[in-house]
Amino acid sequence: MPKRTHRNQVTSVILIHLALPALMIAQQGRTAENVPTSSTAGIHGRISLSKRDDTHPVSMRDPMSGMYTMHGGNGASALIGLSPGAPAKLSERAVVYLESDDLNQGPYAVSTKNPSLDQKNLQFHPQVLPIMVGTRVEFPNRDNLFHNVFSYSQAKEFDLGRYPKDDSRSVTFDRPGVVRVYCDIHSHMSATILVLKHPYFTSPDDSGVYVLSRIPPGKYRVVLWYDRDPAERKNVEVKAGEDLQLDFTN
Amino acid sequence: MNRTGIIALLCVATLPPTTSAQVLFTGQTAAQFYKSAVTLSPRAVNSGRPSFGWDTQLFVDGEVSDHVTALAYLRATNTDPITFDYVAIRLTDVTPLGLNFQAGKFDLPFGNLGDRRFPRKNLLYSLPSIYEYRMALPDHFSPGGDYQVIPEREILAGAGQGRGMRLLDLGMYHPGAMVFGSAGILEYAFAVTTGTVSTSSYTSDNYNSDLGKVARLAITPMTGLTIGSAYAWGAYMQAVYPIPGVENVNTYAERAAEVDLEFSRGYAVLYGEAVYSTFDVPITTGDQTLKVLGYYVEGKYTIIPRLYAALRVSGLTFGDVLAGGIQQPWDYNLVEWEGGIGYFIDRDVLLKAVRRETRTHGGSGPKDNLTVLQLVVSY
Numbered sequence: 001m002p003k004r005t006h007r008n009q010v011t012s013v014i015l016i017h018l019a020l021p022a023l024m025i026a027q028q029g030r031t032a033e034n035v036p037t038s039s040t041a042g043i044h045g046r047i048s049l050s051k052r053d054d055t056h057p058v059s060m061r062d063p064m065s066g067m068y069t070m071h072g073g074n075g076a077s078a079l080i081g082l083s084p085g086a087p088a089k090l091s092e093r094a095v096v097y098l099e100s101d102d103l104n105q106g107p108y109a110v111s112t113k114n115p116s117l118d119q120k121n122l123q124f125h126p127q128v129l130p131i132m133v134g135t136r137v138e139f140p141n142r143d144n145l146f147h148n149v150f151s152y153s154q155a156k157e158f159d160l161g162r163y164p165k166d167d168s169r170s171v172t173f174d175r176p177g178v179v180r181v182y183c184d185i186h187s188h189m190s191a192t193i194l195v196l197k198h199p200y201f202t203s204p205d206d207s208g209v210y211v212l213s214r215i216p217p218g219k220y221r222v223v224l225w226y227d228r229d230p231a232e233r234k235n236v237e238v239k240a241g242e243d244l245q246l247d248f249t250n
Numbered sequence: 251m252n253r254t255g256i257i258a259l260l261c262v263a264t265l266p267p268t269t270s271a272q273v274l275f276t277g278q279t280a281a282q283f284y285k286s287a288v289t290l291s292p293r294a295v296n297s298g299r300p301s302f303g304w305d306t307q308l309f310v311d312g313e314v315s316d317h318v319t320a321l322a323y324l325r326a327t328n329t330d331p332i333t334f335d336y337v338a339i340r341l342t343d344v345t346p347l348g349l350n351f352q353a354g355k356f357d358l359p360f361g362n363l364g365d366r367r368f369p370r371k372n373l374l375y376s377l378p379s380i381y382e383y384r385m386a387l388p389d390h391f392s393p394g395g396d397y398q399v400i401p402e403r404e405i406l407a408g409a410g411q412g413r414g415m416r417l418l419d420l421g422m423y424h425p426g427a428m429v430f431g432s433a434g435i436l437e438y439a440f441a442v443t444t445g446t447v448s449t450s451s452y453t454s455d456n457y458n459s460d461l462g463k464v465a466r467l468a469i470t471p472m473t474g475l476t477i478g479s480a481y482a483w484g485a486y487m488q489a490v491y492p493i494p495g496v497e498n499v500n501t502y503a504e505r506a507a508e509v510d511l512e513f514s515r516g517y518a519v520l521y522g523e524a525v526y527s528t529f530d531v532p533i534t535t536g537d538q539t540l541k542v543l544g545y546y547v548e549g550k551y552t553i554i555p556r557l558y559a560a561l562r563v564s565g566l567t568f569g570d571v572l573a574g575g576i577q578q579p580w581d582y583n584l585v586e587w588e589g590g591i592g593y594f595i596d597r598d599v600l601l602k603a604v605r606r607e608t609r610t611h612g613g614s615g616p617k618d619n620l621t622v623l624q625l626v627v628s629y
Contacts, residue, residue, distance in 0.1 A: 144473065145473055146473055146474055146514060150555060151555075152555065152556060152594060152596060152597055157555045157556070158555055159517070159552055159554075159555040159556075161515075161516040161517040161552065162474060162514050162515060162516060162517075162519075163515075163516070164472075164473040164474065165473060180597075182597060
């Protein structure tokens, strides 16, 4: 019994040594105020989506149910006469993350704070959610009608059923990959969850400014993901203590 | 394809490319294999021969402005010609009261069939029998159904033959105009059309001098529960031949009242609808009123992601008519079960396996069954 306790203590010490830096990275990776230390690097820049129609309102039209059958319940009537939704903010539609086999080795600690994918005004918020493998995501319903969130993606298959306003369900994403999320009732609603193996990802602010900090020096591919697909990839090499500027003008 | 539909489609497709205009093209296509029992039942498909079939729907809607939308829905099947079921212009939120207005050809605000009329959202294969089953009362599309004074024997001779009109004519698409809206938990609609709920008009022509009227009110007292009710009335017969005496076809009305319910929670969804309808008919031995009660209850339960099971019970119960000096039901009562499973191969690809069992004449009459394997793709 004492021997087993000792082994547990040793294991705990090792885990703490491994987990603490990883936890720091995970928590710092998405904040702008962290300046790279002398042993790490950073990448920052601005996203300018000049070629994309980012000003057009999001269509609330649902041709199969909302437009042709207004008497069928399912919240279809809620779509009739509803003003088009405001365009989702850039901060909810874009993600910047790193690609590298070296980064995928880990280990990294998962944040204890569960991110949310809200259902509000018949849209998902955000429309792209980057998370790390093992993260538990909340799916709160903020609308005064039912939603039925589901995904048939290989990385995670789930169906949360129907639940009312201010209720929530959660899902743990335990495999990396792209998870397409939909509402079974309102077919125009969709979102993407990027399940990554590492914590080196961030979302820009609404003006397009993004910051990736505390990156280990090395060669990476920096990916701009916009809405449902990767929009641009750039190869970079960052050195210790360097803060690289990398803009995306897609 | 009718001319009105073509013009409407062209109008939608050639909307001026203004900054606010959006045109959406969507659709769904279903391919199915079906085999029914070899019976004389009106529910037998293709005389019981194993067959393949298909149907496709194309939806086009053009958002002209924030308040104006043009809609068109084109349908074609292996047994029906290409038809524009839905061609309408919709004005939304155009008055201080928040009223919406629609004119053209559209589905009547009667019942809660909603998007379950389309294969992608239909839990099973058929529509509920109140929308599909043809009763004994002849319609103007029936062989020999264009007479106006119905011989007594014809009413009973048509029982179980599946040649007459439906209680609710499929999707109930009619040319007409409608106002509709919502106020809090209430939804309301009122429509005036050229047909009644039992006699859809495939053209713009009216079959008589009367108009069909439909009023609907629905309430959603809590999320996931909607209770609705509708009332429809109007002349339903075709004014081809004069009716003996002072009356004319416009005095022979159909009146239909219905209640419907939708309830959902978690992985379960339940729908129900009951319709009580009366038809004033000029029978040779004197005018009579035919009565019929139709109903269905259907539910779906998602077992695991992608896979669901569904079951529907529907039926028609017919009132008595005086024929041959005795009172007897004017058609065979019908009870129908339909059950099946659906599996989403992908979000937009649904595979359904369905079995339908039909019993008429109170369970002792003609029997029929149908087995269907259907693949539905939406795009």
